[in-house]
Amino acid sequence: MKQTTIERIINFSKNRDWDKFHTGANLAKGLAIEASEVLELFLWQDEPTSVDDLADELGDCLIYLTYLCDKYKLDPDTIVNNKLDKNERKYPIDKCYGKSTKYNKLS
Numbered sequence: 001m002k003q004t005t006i007e008r009i010i011n012f013s014k015n016r017d018w019d020k021f022h023t024g025a026n027l028a029k030g031l032a033i034e035a036s037e038v039l040e041l042f043l044w045q046d047e048p049t050s051v052d053d054l055a056d057e058l059g060d061c062l063i064y065l066t067y068l069c070d071k072y073k074l075d076p077d078t079i080v081n082n083k084l085d086k087n088e089r090k091y092p093i094d095k096c097y098g099k100s101t102k103y104n105k106l107s
């Protein structure tokens with residue numbers, strides 16, 4: 001995500017004096033609720049009811065993720081790359097290629 005977009009998200013809250021509502025718990029609950037709204041678009045079907053609605057709900061999730069990263073001084077690029085490093089170690093290509101097996105069941 002571009003730095004200007006991150007700053008826009010942060011300023012959206014600051015300009016409305018909403019940061020006081022952004023406890024870790026509230027932000028985590030907000031993220032989970034928005035993730036559920038993504039899931040709702042797939043209820044009883046394999047594709048979303050609307051890609052426009054999917055974009056809206058994914059946007060909500062990214063906004064909450066940005067607030068969480070900002071609150072705990074986490075750099076999104078760093079944490080994603082750190083997690084990918086871990087996932088690459090857990091899922092070596094030669095053991096998991098084309099398989100959906102969980103890492104602890106790979107042989």
Ligand SMILES: [Mg+2]
Pocket residue numbers: 034037056057060
């Ligand atoms: Mg939403």
